[in-house]
Amino acid sequence: MATSPYETLGVPKNASDDEIKEAYRKLARTYHPDANPGDNGAEDRFKEVQAAYDLLKDPEKRKQYDTFGAAGPGGFPGGAGNVRFEEFDLGSLGDLFGGMFGGGRRAGGAGARQPLRGDDVEARVRISFEDSLDGVQVRVPVETETVCSVCSGTGAEPGTSPVVCPQCSGRGIVSDSQGLFAFSQPCPRCQGNGTIVEKPCRNCRGSGRERTTKRYSVKIPAGAKTGTRVRLKGKGEAGRNGGPPGDLFVVVDVEPSPLYERRGSDLVLEVPLTFAEAALGASVEIPTPDGPVSLKIPAGTESGKLLRVKGRGAPHLRGSGRGDLLARVKVTVPKKLTKAEKEALEAYGKVSRENPREAFAR
Ligand SMILES: [Zn+2]
Ligand SMILES: [Zn+2]
The missing domain is CATH 1.10.287.110 (DnaJ domain)
Structure with missing residues (x-):
């Protein structure tokens, strides 16, 4: 020794x-x-x-x-x-060792109150299918936690101010001596803030924050889909200790359309055809978001075939232009036939040389 x-x-x-x-x-x-x-x-x-x-x-x-x-x-x-x-003071030792005591915050003084960015907030908004194609301005109510309007976030009743915490002398941490060594932890009295409020603000009960509902006017861009997120920077929860606010994300929910099915920027439209139209070919009028167009059906079109109408789909969410309209042909079978229809079909059956089950023949 x-x-x-x-x-x-x-x-x-x-x-x-x-x-x-x-x-x-x-x-x-x-x-x-x-x-x-x-x-x-x-x-x-x-x-x-x-x-x-x-x-x-x-x-x-x-x-x-x-x-x-x-x-x-x-x-x-x-x-x-x-x-x-x-x-032994872990605070000064911590300084001496330059952070040897793990990734925690440095002990002591003003460092205890660190600026923290506010949380992001998500708000859902439901819009019609038509609005999703054209774009729409919506009002979005958002309940967020903001700095208390009465005490400006100090948590103290106006006219009073927070005082230095007597337990940790404002350091925000306390050292607990166990035998020879001291272990520091956030001060339980002030929760690490270094200050305490003796007379809490009546509006926020000392938290320094209050919940308020704000209404934001948000532009949902043309071509938005279910799940599209629109970000409003800085409109989320307020930051703490002077930190920046979080962001607001408006998440779009589009009502389904009775006619169109969205596939990327394309729109799929089911187009029922009679057997005669599908077999002989035809020109049929179909709806598109911009009004009806004439669709040419080639002779011998099978049920399920997709016919593309260029540039009549949904607007591209990014960049300009639009997707296509995809006409999905569906050949219908009449449920009820008039006498004349029946005779015509029977005559057709007699003259038809087509065997759709050719693959079965041996
Ligand atoms: Zn307050
Ligand atoms: Zn304290």
């Missing part, structure tokens, strides 16, 4: 303050309990190193030691002298 603080730190008696500090930092890192969990030997050594440094870093104590030795006032090591291990 070392007999003097100089030996403990391994420095000569005439070592400079910088040399002492350097030696201390090196040894403290080596023997710190965080680096040697469960190693009591290292813990004892760390204690010695800390005591030696506490003595030598203080010019007054160092002079006393040099003059009177271990027996003098503020003797070494420890004991009833001025060196008291319980006074």
